[in-house]
Amino acid sequence: MKRFLAAGAAALVLALPGTVFGWGGSGHRMIGVAAMRALPAELPAFLKAPQAIVDVGEFSREPDRIKRAGKAFDSDRDQGHFLDLGDDGTVFGGPKASALPGTRQDYEKALQAVGSDSWKAGYLPYSILESYQQLTEDFAYWKALKFAESNPAWVAHKAFFTADRVRREAQILVAIGELSHFVGDGSQPLHVTVHFNGWGDYPNPAGYSTSRTLHADFEGALVRQSVTQAEVEKAMRPLAAIDAGLDMPHVGAYLAASGAQVIPLYEMEKAGGLKAGDPRGKTFAVRQLGLGASELRDLIVTAWRAADRQTVGWRPVPVTDILSGKTDPYAAFYAID
DSSP: SSOOOSSHHHHHHHHHHTTSSSOHHHHHHHHHHHHTTOOOOOOOGGGHHHHHHHHHHHHHTHHHTTSOOOOHHHHGGGGGGOOOOTTTTTTTTOGGGGGOOOHHHHHHHHHHHHTTHHHHHOHHHHHHHHHHHHHHHHHHHHHHHHHHOOGGGGGGGGHEEEEEEHHHHHHHHHHHHHHHHHHHHHSSSSSSSBBBBBSSSOOOOTTOOOOOOHHHIIIIHHHHHHHHHHHHHHHHOOOOTTTTOOHHHHHHHHHHHTTTEEEEEEEHHHHHHHHHHHTHHHHHHHHHHHHHHHHHHHHHHHHHHHHHGGGETTEEEEEHHTTTTSOHHHHHHOOOO
């Protein structure tokens, strides 16, 4: 099944704002804000500033807001918001979520081997992992710059270190917003299934909804009208950072857990749980938003801790060499190339 590539289907999507979004703007914003408010004390103070929290909430919506920038842009990036898992747990008969290749290149090869590709199947797992890796490197630069500007032995370049650290803080907020968006997409069950907007052209013995507004009705109107920020924050689980750093098996498990909620969501809709005033739809949405916010917080903390293991600058310098005072990073940071 192709993802709304026919002209008539494309027109339907354009007529239904939010239909192809992971959560509506309200949901993505709530995930970003909730995660930022839940960051532990070990994270730097600039991330706790009220404006930073607001900014991340808004940046969390950005990958959807910039859709329709142009054909080349959209055709390259739209597929990064979803993963089409089938009822057998595989991506179009290829790899399972639990066994996704570590890179998009190898993922593409695995899908081509079964006659498909990531432009049909989606590459959300790689959007998450790549955004996490970007944030980890951003944190590595921030730690190195923060130390460098306070080291009296390197005072000659303190002004540069300070200015570059401030620039990096702005970049970090954008990077967290991007990570937030894709982690949020992954917590929305309809973004990890071939049944992404109604059951579609598949055997349907249970008589599940085939409505082409189901996606938008659930993630947009229901969330906007019934879910509060406080409820999402209350639904978050305790911190569970990943000691070894994020890898594809963890991302796959996260998406598979969301995929396991596809049938319960369709069953609930069939029983009337998504109708206005029915508490079941709200409860389901709050739980998934809380899981998304929890995962985002965990990955921010994981990236912060993993930053010490990175290298920065050119030629690359281990962050540990900078933090120990062994290597002045100015040459590597100011592009002596």
